[in-house]
Amino acid sequence: MTHSCPVVIVGGGPAGTAAAAQLGKLGITSKIIEEASKIGGVIYRGPLRNTHSLPHLDDNLKRAMAALQTRYYANRRHIELLENTRVLGPEGTHSLLLNKGETLSNIEYQELILATGCHERSVPFEGWQLPGVMLMGGVQLQIKSGLVQPGRKMALVGTGPLLPLVACQLHRSGIDVVGVYEASQFSKLAKEAVALLNEPKLTLSGLSMMGYLKKHTIPFYYGWGIVSAQGENALKSITVAPYNEHWQADTQNAQTLEVDALGVGYGFVARSQLAMLMGLDHQYSTVSGSIPTLDQWQHSSVNNVYVAGDSSGVLGADAAICEGQIAAIRIAQNRGVLTGKEAAQHAGKVMRKLERLKRFRSGFDRFSERQVGLMELAKPETVVCRCEKTTRAQVDIALAQGVKDITSLKMRTRLGMGDCQGKTCASYAIDRLYQSGCTDNIGAIKPRFPLDPIPFTFLEEQ
Amino acid sequence: MKKFDIVIAGGGVIGAACAYFLSRDTQLKVALIDIKKPGNASRASAGGLWAIGESVGLGCGVIFFKTLSKLQSESKGKDIPVMRPHQLPDCFFEFALASNAMYPALHKELFEQHGVDFKFERTGLKFIMYNQDDRIYAEQITRGIPHLADQIRWLDAQQLKEEEPYITDDAIGAIDFICDHQVNPYRLVDAYLEGARQNGVDLVLNSEVNKVLRKDDRVTGVTTQEETYYCDTLINAAGAWADTLFNKATGLNMPVYPVKGQIVLSERLPKVLNGCVSTSDCYIAQKDNGEILIGSSTEEKGFDTTNSLDKITELSQGALKCLPILKDSNIKRCWAGLRPGTPDELPILGHVPGIKGYINACGHFRTGIVTSAITGKLITELVTGQETSLDLTPFSVTRFFTQE
Numbered sequence A: 001m002t003h004s005c006p007v008v009i010v011g012g013g014p015a016g017t018a019a020a021a022q023l024g025k026l027g028i029t030s031k032i033i034e035e036a037s038k039i040g041g042v043i044y045r046g047p048l049r050n051t052h053s054l055p056h057l058d059d060n061l062k063r064a065m066a067a068l069q070t071r072y073y074a075n076r077r078h079i080e081l082l083e084n085t086r087v088l089g090p091e092g093t094h095s096l097l098l099n100k101g102e103t104l105s106n107i108e109y110q111e112l113i114l115a116t117g118c119h120e121r122s123v124p125f126e127g128w129q130l131p132g133v134m135l136m137g138g139v140q141l142q143i144k145s146g147l148v149q150p151g152r153k154m155a156l157v158g159t160g161p162l163l164p165l166v167a168c169q170l171h172r173s174g175i176d177v178v179g180v181y182e183a184s185q186f187s188k189l190a191k192e193a194v195a196l197l198n199e200p201k202l203t204l205s206g207l208s209m210m211g212y213l214k215k216h217t218i219p220f221y222y223g224w225g226i227v228s229a230q231g232e233n234a235l236k237s238i239t240v241a242p243y244n245e246h247w248q249a250d251t252q253n254a255q256t257l258e259v260d261a262l263g264v265g266y267g268f269v270a271r272s273q274l275a276m277l278m279g280l281d282h283q284y285s286t287v288s289g290s291i292p293t294l295d296q297w298q299h300s301s302v303n304n305v306y307v308a309g310d311s312s313g314v315l316g317a318d319a320a321i322c323e324g325q326i327a328a329i330r331i332a333q334n335r336g337v338l339t340g341k342e343a344a345q346h347a348g349k350v351m352r353k354l355e356r357l358k359r360f361r362s363g364f365d366r367f368s369e370r371q372v373g374l375m376e377l378a379k380p381e382t383v384v385c386r387c388e389k390t391t392r393a394q395v396d397i398a399l400a401q402g403v404k405d406i407t408s409l410k411m412r413t414r415l416g417m418g419d420c421q422g423k424t425c426a427s428y429a430i431d432r433l434y435q436s437g438c439t440d441n442i443g444a445i446k447p448r449f450p451l452d453p454i455p456f457t458f459l460e461e462q
Numbered sequence B: 001m002k003k004f005d006i007v008i009a010g011g012g013v014i015g016a017a018c019a020y021f022l023s024r025d026t027q028l029k030v031a032l033i034d035i036k037k038p039g040n041a042s043r044a045s046a047g048g049l050w051a052i053g054e055s056v057g058l059g060c061g062v063i064f065f066k067t068l069s070k071l072q073s074e075s076k077g078k079d080i081p082v083m084r085p086h087q088l089p090d091c092f093f094e095f096a097l098a099s100n101a102m103y104p105a106l107h108k109e110l111f112e113q114h115g116v117d118f119k120f121e122r123t124g125l126k127f128i129m130y131n132q133d134d135r136i137y138a139e140q141i142t143r144g145i146p147h148l149a150d151q152i153r154w155l156d157a158q159q160l161k162e163e164e165p166y167i168t169d170d171a172i173g174a175i176d177f178i179c180d181h182q183v184n185p186y187r188l189v190d191a192y193l194e195g196a197r198q199n200g201v202d203l204v205l206n207s208e209v210n211k212v213l214r215k216d217d218r219v220t221g222v223t224t225q226e227e228t229y230y231c232d233t234l235i236n237a238a239g240a241w242a243d244t245l246f247n248k249a250t251g252l253n254m255p256v257y258p259v260k261g262q263i264v265l266s267e268r269l270p271k272v273l274n275g276c277v278s279t280s281d282c283y284i285a286q287k288d289n290g291e292i293l294i295g296s297s298t299e300e301k302g303f304d305t306t307n308s309l310d311k312i313t314e315l316s317q318g319a320l321k322c323l324p325i326l327k328d329s330n331i332k333r334c335w336a337g338l339r340p341g342t343p344d345e346l347p348i349l350g351h352v353p354g355i356k357g358y359i360n361a362c363g364h365f366r367t368g369i370v371t372s373a374i375t376g377k378l379i380t381e382l383v384t385g386q387e388t389s390l391d392l393t394p395f396s397v398t399r400f401f402t403q404e
Helices: A014-025 A059-074 A136-146 A162-172 A186-190 A200-215 A273-277 A317-334 A340-367 A372-376 A392-400 A406-413 A426-435 B013-025 B051-055 B059-076 B090-100 B103-114 B132-144 B146-151 B157-163 B185-198 B239-250 B309-322 B324-328 B368-383
Strands: A007-010 A030-033 A079-082 A086-090 A095-100 A103-108 A112-114 A118-120 A133-135 A153-158 A176-182 A220-222 A224-230 A237-242 A255-258 A261-265 A268-270 A282-285 A289-292 A305-307 A383-385 B002-009 B030-034 B125-129 B152-156 B173-177 B202-205 B211-215 B218-223 B228-236 B257-268 B276-278 B283-286 B291-295 B330-341 B348-352 B355-362
Touching: A007 A014, A014 A030, A014 A059, A014 A079, A014 A112, A014 A317, A086 A273, A112 A317, A118 A136, A133 A136, A136 A162, A136 A261, A153 A162, A153 A224, A153 A237, A162 A176, A162 A200, A162 A220, A162 A261, A186 A340, A200 A220, A224 A261, A268 A289, A289 A426, A305 A317, A317 A340, A372 A426, A383 A426, A392 A406, A392 A426, A406 A426, A406 B185, B002 B013, B002 B218, B013 B030, B013 B185, B013 B355, B013 B368, B030 B185, B030 B228, B051 B059, B051 B090, B051 B125, B051 B173, B059 B276, B059 B283, B090 B368, B103 B185, B125 B132, B132 B146, B132 B173, B146 B152, B152 B157, B157 B173, B185 B202, B185 B368, B211 B228, B211 B239, B228 B239, B228 B368, B239 B257, B239 B330, B239 B355, B257 B309, B291 B309, B309 B324, B309 B330, B348 B368, B355 B368
Parallel strands: A007 A030, A007 A112, A030 A079, A112 A305, A133 A261, A153 A176, A153 A261, A176 A220, B002 B030, B002 B228, B030 B202, B125 B276, B218 B355, B228 B355
Antiparallel strands: A086 A095, A095 A103, A118 A268, A176 A224, A224 A237, A237 A255, A282 A289, B125 B173, B152 B173, B211 B218, B218 B228, B257 B291, B257 B330, B276 B283, B283 B291, B348 B355
């Protein structure tokens, strides 16, 4: 193998940027393919227009954003950034098809790092499609990159550490946050104290956020969650209720709140469409959906293809940085830039940090493990696949007729056949299959080429 | 351990049709075993019921024959026109037309009695002519099938414009095969399966046949990872994977092999096509939900199901030429299916001499959707010892064994 070819990295978020920076540090050039106009990913990209002041963001976040930029600029001469560029899919065995503006092009690679991040886990409930109902990643993009207020009066429902974080950011942005509803009980969180102590700094920062909410009298309820959202053309109000340990709503004690926007955060799933389309072996994870099978160096089942960051399992930005570095170190070793011993030394510290982060994260994953009540929110007529308008009742019938895998469910109901290729509905459908007792060979909604639509005119005869 | 009269291996359109007809017309205890593999041709199919179109080399075969004719022309000199009709033998016409005639009643029956709708649409299949070469080609096609003259309409440019206003002004006319229609292919598979399930067939989904059990010259059952299924008759409806199962059952091999076809699908559009269309570049069908389906390449690449930009570009350019309104649309997705190809393009049906308890229902190449109904019927007749409504001799696997 010749080693002149730059390493190709798909995704310029924390994992991709850290991988490029680590490679650069070792004198190896790389190309980052990034769909946005700047690096950082949803979490650290920052405003898409110039501004010097971000008063609504906390210092920890601003420090982390700056740190990623520093890593990037320190190694900038080894990194080529292909911004505003999307990967449409593999083309042949060592090449990807790219789209930028109105042009298609190919990029060849010898080593590839997929760092495509995650996307939102949608939970269908009555009214979930109303304008004003948003998922938590989208809310974050609006306040962090768009610098717009998602609403004037908001509530947040969901589970996990993102709830208090986003609540603080929204409040600092001048939004009236009327309540934050965490589905799990506080007692469940207390049980995870040992796990959370793996990252005392993160735990402390979580506590300080809870302190902030308290100081500003933003109510935070454990063991509460969404029942439905109401409104004609836009969100007018939501109904929330206490949840039992299975997250089943006690509708007798439900409350209705007037809000114009709602943030919904029941987790994220790995964005593994490209990896699946490339034929990497995958396995199912309750937390992250379909994730590629990797060795401890982030290497996949396909030779010279690595996966790092949330696209290999949702662990957050700090872990993503570690994983990007580990993949980069392994590539350097394979290229003969580092000896096996040096690679082990370089990677050892990072791997230990990653283990700590995983232990910390597993505490929250147990705390936030989705419960059956979440699947009972959709009414029979509630649309669960919004591209194809498939309702919950249609899914119920198909399951009653003996459908046992996602492909058959798709064939029978058209769920997952729409433009989004199942990104929105697949999580719900898979949960339903598991719930109905299917555990083997459920499969995944197989992504199809192209990952984004291609205008026919791009292929016209020149 | 479970015991059945019939085990069907394969739940694509052929296996599903066999299950439905057996369960409808007999009291036999039937199980169907299916695993979804990438490339499953029934799911990948366009859903054309192009009985005449496919028999004369249009539709799904058009790119294949164009390539073939081109190669022949190049070897024989320039006097021969590039496109020449490629007509399948009479036995295939009979087979395809008999099957095609069954769909209107079948659609009604599955809808009324089992509540499933496979979206049968009377569309016709138009061969669009752009120039004199195309006209000569169309004339040759019609001359080759004089007995089907009443099924062919000639349209001049103006008539075509009236019937299909979105087709390019460059078209000089068309011939329309009026008995060729379309269905939604995966709905058809699903309709057969749901009908079969309601009739009492055991659907063993998500399971793969690992072993075929034999006692002397008799097939006695199959095993999956979870279970053993004993049976009196095993039906091989394993599509592009049929040879592997045949080998497990008989120790012999037969020439069924995957022939890859790539498909391009547009976003949903308002109704822009009243009928299905074939040009000499591709076929185009607007499906029941408004998407425009464009097919299809013909490639022998083993079990590879990846898409490639060169084929997608060819198909897209062919479709843009015919249907300029696609310029305002996007390619939503592409895929590739594996047709179960055979060297003479005929299916492989029926018993195998020397092996008891085994029946082939495979090798349907490009035409599994349109010929599934008659296959289900014929296999049911065969299993119950009736005289088959069509002679199965031309479809016997033994046609490949004679050279020895």
